[in-house]
Amino acid sequence: MIRRAILHVLFACAVAGLCFGQAGIDNRIVAEVEGISISVQRFKGTYVQYLIRTGSDDTRENRYRHLDNLISTYLLGLEAERLGLGESEEVRVYVERQTKRIMGSRYVEVTFTEQLPQPTDEELREAFKKSKETRIVRHLLFKTFDDARIAYEELQNGADFLRLAIENTGVQDSTAGLIGEIGYWGGDDAFTEAAFSLDLDSVSTPVRSGIGWHIIRAENRLYDPLLTEDEYQLRKEHLRFQTRRRRYIIEGDRYVRTQMEALNVRVNAPVINAVHEALNDAVAPDEPSKRVTVTSSEVAVVSEGLSKDAILLEYSMDGERRQYLFRDYLAWLDGLPFQEAIQSTEASVGRALRNDVLASRGFAMGLDREPFVADEIRYYQLVYxxxxxxxxxxxxxxxxxxxxxxxNAFEQAGMGETTRVMADYWSVHLTSYEQAVQAQERISAGVDAEAFDGFLRFEAADITSGGGLMHHLRTIPLGRPILLGAGGGDWYVVEVVRRTSETVDLDERREVIVGELTKHLPLAMALEDLREKAVIQIHTNTFEKWLQEDGLD
Structure with missing residues (x-):
């Protein structure tokens, strides 16, 4: 379930990490650390990640806690810089890469996002109407556009959708391809927009999402017929942000793809295949599905087997033919998605090329001279x-x-006021979204979960602490198979059978607390010393006013 906190912040920031144009940047200052300002905008850009990582709600206490974390980050970064840690080659490479990321994002923002028109009143009313609806949909999922196009042509020539869904999913009954109910603001934006644009019993043309190509069939429509002017006016600004954000995501993806298609890229398949083999040889075999990126040590191993001047791609830009070399890809490799790098290396190289091309165009426009960009670069340097x-x-x-x-740690963590939460549950681990959706559909239809590879059963498991999956295990409904994503390509179908709770006392938690304190006390003591010496100013009035605007007064 998406938390209200995440919605608050995501609707305020663009997916790329920058906002919808400089006019949308909230430059109000909430704190200053050694002369460096922390704006509302800087806070928003990091707060959503804090909420996702910790599984927390958006509260006054958590906002103040995160502000304190930001202040600590600046203090540590500045101290590390004073000690000369910022002069290493490792830091230089990191800052150079972050600079390119920021420049690419800013280029897209200036050339596309800031040109997006504001939604009209008619469009907002249509979005309001759709937000009161629920669609029941079925889909076919393909890895390539060509496969989706062939299936679409079959449907246009009279093929039965359910028959194709059975072939597509392997589910041998009427639930094949069935996603079920979706809301207008839930799920992948392109998929949802296409689904809500369909008449009942009609099918979409191939739609691209983050996991592949879909053909969608609208099966039913449920809606709340009560549409009042008062509710519309109350939600109007929120709808405006949601609508513009969705347009940004859908049209922005198309805009970037159009820019890349104009490069007329020619792939050097033999060299990319060699990179693919080198990557898979270098990657440690321990649970690769859990990985987020290739490690720097693995990058070093990969770089030894091939010439850094090997040509991966050729492309056209600014009227000349250019080459994209292995060394260019290596500069991005330990920051690129792991699964894509080892499974679809050509796509991974394309992602790196996109980053370099967009950054190059940003530099050509002089965007690196903007104060906002300089502040972004400085922030990421200090974070590192x-x-x-x-x-x-x-x-x-x-x-x-x-x-x-x-x-003190026991009391401040609220352990004396909380309980130990235990659960009996089972999970099925899967390595792709499409597999997970199909498994959930089959289990919901009556297939025994134990029949799936990756099935594990847990009894009286302690789920008291932790974010991510642990947080969901504490909150999801009992007795229903629920689909959960864990990042890095991991998906789980989980059912919590039973949950119990009991009060926790200090003696029960002592060992855990001592272990954590022993690990973190040197850092805490260093921060305490830095705070005593530093000039820190918190603009409480500005911060409180912002909290009131977001309904947290």
Missing amino acids: LANAAARALRNHEGIEPTEEQIR
Whole structure:
């Protein structure tokens, strides 16, 4: 379930990490650290990730807690810089890559996002109407456009959709391809927009989403007939943001793809195949599906087997034919999606090329001279240095916590007011979204979950702490197979059979608390020392006014 907190922030920021034009940037200052300002915009850009990572709700307390985290990040980064850690080659490479990412995002923002017209009143009323509807849809999913096009042509020539769905999914009954109910603001934007544009019993042309190509069939429509002017006016600004964001995502994807198609790229397949083999040889075999990126050490191994001047691609830009070399791809590799890199290396190389091309066009426009861009680059440099300093402090020889520190940590964490949560549940691990959707459909239709590879059963498991899957296990409905994503290409179908809770006391948590304190005390003591010496100013009035605007007064 998407939390209200995440919606608050996502509707305020573009997917690329920048906002809908500089006019949309909230430059109000909420704090200053050693002369460096922290704006509402900077806060928003990092807060959503904090909520996702911790599984927390949007509250006054969490906003103040995150502001405190930001201040700590700046203090650590500045201290690391003073100690000379920012002069290493590793930092230089990281900052150069982040600069290119920011420049590419800003280029798209200036040339596309800022040109997007505001939604008309008619469009907002149509979005309001659709937001009161629920569609029941079925789909066919394909990896390539050509496969989807062939199926679409079959449908146009009279093929039965259910028969194709059975062939497409392997499900041998009437649930084949059935997604069920979807709301207008849920799921992939392109998929949802296409589904809500269909008449009942009609099918879409091939639609591209983040997982492939779909052909969608509208099966039914449920709606709330009550559309009042008062409710529309109340939701109008929120609808405006949602509508413009959706247009940005759908049309922005098309805009970037059009730019890439204009490059007239020619692939050097033998060399890319060699890179693919080198990657798979270099990657450690331990649970690759859990991975997010290739490690820097694996990049070093990959780079040894091929000439860095090997040509991966040729393309046309600014009237001349150019070459994209292996060294160009290596510069991005440890920041690119892991599964794509090892499974579809050609697509991964294309992603790296896109990053370089968009950044190059941003530099050509002089966007690196904008104060906003300079602030973004400076922030990511300090974050990198702060993380390096934090890692070094955590690896420092442990400091034995005092009894007072142990008790304070127990109380501040709210452990004395919480309970231990235990659950009986089962899960089925899958490595793609389409597999997970099909598994959920089959289990919901009566297939025994134990028949699937990746099935695990857990009894009396402690799910008290942790975000991500642990958070969902504490909150999802009982007795229903639920589809959950864990990142890095991992998906789970999970059913919680039973949950129980009991009060936790200090003695039960002592070992855990001591272990965490021993690990984190060097960092906490360093931050305490830095805070005593630093000039920090929190603009409480501005922060409180913003909280009131978001209904958190």
